[in-house]
Structures are given as structure tokens and as C-alpha cells.
Amino acid sequence: MTWKDFGFCEETTGDGSPTLRLLQTSVGDKPPESMHHSGGAAAETEQIYGPIGKLIFRQDFCRQGFSCRFLSVGLGLGYVEMMLARESLSAPNSTLELLLSFESQPDLRRLFLDWVFDRRIPQPCQMTYDRVSHYVLKETPLTMAQIKKQLQSWFSLKQWHLDGKLEAKLEEAREHWQARFSGIFYDAFSAKTNEGLWSEVFLVEFLETFADEFCLLSTYACLGNLKRALNKQNFKMIRRKGFCGKRNSTFAYRGIPQSPLDEV
């Protein structure tokens, strides 16, 4: 079996790291979307999502009121999850309280989890995840085995949860889910592929449900709906340069007087 059997094709991006492209989308004649910028999947993840993990695992951040609770939309190839495992291993006094990863594709959830637990998966998929971990760990002395062990431990101790479609869980979460998150990685497919996840109403509801009073949020996007939703939820925003000449990305924060980004 290859990625094609799961509805994706693998591509190598500009920095050598792998990404997946959907083989088809459900949205009319729009071209299938890739999970990352062609300029570099690993580099894009570091630039857009890297700072949040680095900041929140720092003890002075926790003392300010932030918690080590992270929410990731969506899992994809797990760059964000591996990056968080790396950051926690690099900050030995930190403890993850909770990581909730949403991923609508059951195959991606299962394959990633099987890879984490060293269970057998098709060779091409195994090689892709191995390559992802190689790029995530590139500038550290950490090994793939350590990252897997960290994720295994988080999963076994129920500190890391993998869930399905975000929209489906929002209603349920409003009723039952108590936890709120200090670090949010909003890495959904774009509005072209997944319009619902980018409507202002949905984003306001999402933030109301999941965002902690002390919260940092990153996304590669910079859209009017997103800005209005963040504004309504009292986030301050800074518009950051997009990755690799792309349009702007967004970093938002609340609970602190000024952006912590220059401290990273």
C-alpha cells in the first residue's frame, strides 16, 4: 500500500521535508490542496507554529497564567505534535497537561498513532513519518526514539487525545469539555477546501469553547473572518510575514499586555 490508497500523494517540499497533497477535493473543480507550502513543510511549521511551544513550555510563562494545554487543528503528518514533543524534551522541568489533536481523516489518525507506537504500517508511510521526525529534530541532539517515547507516554497517560472532525466535536465540547487551551495551532486546510472552519461564526464559537483566558494562537492564514472573530474574543493580533513570500500569517494573544513573539 502507498499514500495513494489513503487518498494522498507525497511531495517533497523546498527544504527537503515531505508533505501530502489530497488526490481529490470535494469542492467542485478546485485543485487539490497540499498540507504545506511547497517552499518547505518543516520550515513553514517552525516559522508559523514553532514559537507557541517554545514559549508555553517556559516556566515564566506558566507563572503568568498560561497552562501547558495545546490544541492542534489538524494533525496531518504530525509536524506540530512532534515539535511539541521536542520542545517538552528540551524544557526538562515542563509537563504537558493536555494536547488535543483534531484530524478528520481516520487513516491519518491511525497511521500516525501506529508509527508512534512502532506498529507495522505501509513502508512508504513509515518512511514519510521518519523523514518528518528527521526534519523536526534536525537542529537538536534528540532522536526519533525519544520523540516517539514522549508521544507514547502522553497518549498512554491520556495527556494527548486524538479526535475526529472539529465541527462535529464543537457542540459536544461546549456541553462537556471543561479544558481550555493556552496554545492553539489553527492549521486547517484553507477556506477553498474547508469553508466551514473559516466562517466568522464558527471561529467565534471555536474560540469561546476552547481558548483559555491566557492564550496564544497561530495560523498560516490572515483573513477578515479570522480577525473579526479574534477581535470579538478580545485577542490582540500581530500580522506576521507569511512563509516564503506567501500572504500574511496571524499570531494572536490574550491575557498579556504585549506580544511575546520577540522573546522567542
Ligand SMILES: C[S@@+](CC[C@H](N)C(=O)[O-])C[C@H]1O[C@@H](n2cnc3c(N)ncnc32)[C@H](O)[C@@H]1O
Ligand atoms: C494543513 S493540514 C495540517 C498539517 C499538520 N498541522 C501537520 O503538522 O502536518 C490540515 C489537516 O486538517 C485535516 N482536516 C480537514 N478538515 C478537518 C476538520 N473538519 N476537522 C479536523 N481536521 C480536519 C486534514 O485532513 C489535514 O490533515
